Amino acid sequence: MDEFELLLDLHKGANRQGPGGDSETEKAIGLAGIDRNAPLKIADIGCGTGASTLTLARLLNAKITAVDFLQDFIDVLANRAHSNGVDEKITPLCASMEQLPFKDEEFDVIWSEGAIYNIGFEKGVADWKRYLKPSGVLIASEITWLTSSRPSELQDHWSNEYPEIDTASAKINILERSGYTPIGYFVLPEHCWLDNYYEPMRKSFDAFLSRNGNSEEARAIVEAERHEIELYEKYKAYFSYGVYIAKKLNE
Numbered sequence: 212m213d214e215f216e217l218l219l220d221l222h223k224g225a226n227r228q229g230p231g232g233d234s235e236t237e238k239a240i241g242l243a244g245i246d247r248n249a250p251l252k253i254a255d256i257g258c259g260t261g262a263s264t265l266t267l268a269r270l271l272n273a274k275i276t277a278v279d280f281l282q283d284f285i286d287v288l289a290n291r292a293h294s295n296g297v298d299e300k301i302t303p304l305c306a307s308m309e310q311l312p313f314k315d316e317e318f319d320v321i322w323s324e325g326a327i328y329n330i331g332f333e334k335g336v337a338d339w340k341r342y343l344k345p346s347g348v349l350i351a352s353e354i355t356w357l358t359s360s361r362p363s364e365l366q367d368h369w370s371n372e373y374p375e376i377d378t379a380s381a382k383i384n385i386l387e388r389s390g391y392t393p394i395g396y397f398v399l400p401e402h403c404w405l406d407n408y409y410e411p412m413r414k415s416f417d418a419f420l421s422r423n424g425n426s427e428e429a430r431a432i433v434e435a436e437r438h439e440i441e442l443y444e445k446y447k448a449y450f451s452y453g454v455y456i457a458k459k460l461n462e
């Protein structure tokens with residue numbers, strides 16, 4: 212297996228592929244002012260194995276197109292939708308977030324948890340706006356600095372991983388400049404990282420390593436993940452995911 216296949220193997224058994232939580236998804240629904248009874252059309256972009264998709268399907272009267280460019284994740288999501296009895300609400304779609312097969316003004320809501328960084332926050336919010344109806348709402352979580360300065364070890368790590376990492380004020384400014392009205396923001400609490408994402412991952416390392424013959428490549432992946440977890444535990448006062456909620460301006 213190459214590195215990509217190993218990463219897929221590590222992550223596809225998980226409930227989520229990034230920090231988040233069901234109650235935080237529900238909180239964002241509230242802040243966005245989404246009517247739970249309205250027959251909405253939602254796109255969940257970079258859905259992974261569908262943690263947020265399933266919560267949206269459970270709570271809302273919506274048709275959700277769940278998009279990821281990895282067919283393996285989409286297959287897991289489709290199975291989970293079926294076993295949760297919500298497959299009628301969910302259309303799984305294997306596509307790239309950079310080339311979405313959507314029509315202009317097709318959606319009431321665009322949802323994206325822990326995924327917009329793959330296209331870059333600024334490009335994502337600009338490119339996806341056309342798919343929102345007038346006054347449609349964008350909800351996106353994005354890694355965010357919680358303070359105006361931070362230790363250089365942390366700065367160096369994340370600037371290298373994702374140069375667009377920035378403060379909430381900078382992200383909100385991007386939304387304003389891109390034709391949105393920011394209507395809500397909150398920070399994902401620690402349990403979204405540790406209990407919901409890193410702990411389950413940590414528990415899966417031994418099985419992952421033995422499945423993959425304890426290969427050097429598999430061990431390198433576990434080491435990189437462990438390093439990321441250590442950085443989080445050491446520096447969690449300085450960064451988290453911010454959840455950004457913004458309404459499309461009617462221009």
Ligand code: SAH
Pocket residue numbers: 226227228229230231256257258259260261262263278279280281284306307308309323324325326329
């Ligand atoms: N929303 C999920 C997954 C977050 S991880 C959760 O919160 O658990 C980011 C996801 O984005 C992964 O599933 C990855 O496969 C997907 N992704 C990365 N680049 C992509 C692209 N160009 N197009 C579509 N999906 C992409």
